[in-house]
Amino acid sequence: MPFASIRIITEDVARLADFYELVTGATAVRAGEVFAQLSGPGATLAIGSSRTVAAVPGAAEAGANRSVIVEFRVDDVDAEFERLRDAAPAVVLPPTDMPWGNRSALLRDPDGNLVNLFAPIPGAAPAAG
Structure with a gap:
């Protein structure tokens, strides 16, 4: 499928x-x-x-998500974070090296959904998200 x-x-x-x-x-x-x-x-x-x-009452509620992350793989997490930080209503996590081998920055979109900007750390074990 x-x-x-x-x-x-x-x-x-x-x-x-x-x-x-x-x-x-x-x-x-x-x-x-x-x-x-x-x-x-x-x-x-x-x-x-x-x-x-x-037509499907209760099926989806705007602005109520707390379980899904919209993720974007980027070339330079720090540069994208700086470019987008003022447009995002909230910064959840500034650029940080994660233990699973990615550098990530987490922002909220205007509806409060979590947005992850990430890139694999060179030489680290490959990982998604």
Whole structure:
């Protein structure tokens, strides 16, 4: 089964799409006020209004995520962190070497979702996320 995308449900599609355009450098394809999609090599991030799941009450709640991390592998964690820190509502973890072999910085997007900017540490054991 091919992977299609991850969709974040929000009350403000434009605000979240603008943020992820800044993070990725990609331009979101927007379908009115209710949907936007950013596609890149190997992944698609979809952003949908809470109106897109209204037919299934309680299925998804905007701004309530505390279990998923949106991750971006970058060339230079410190440089990307500096570029994005003022656009992020909160810094959770400044650039830090993790024990599993990655350098990571954690930010919150405008809806409070956790965003990980990471890069493998040269010479360390390879790891994901």
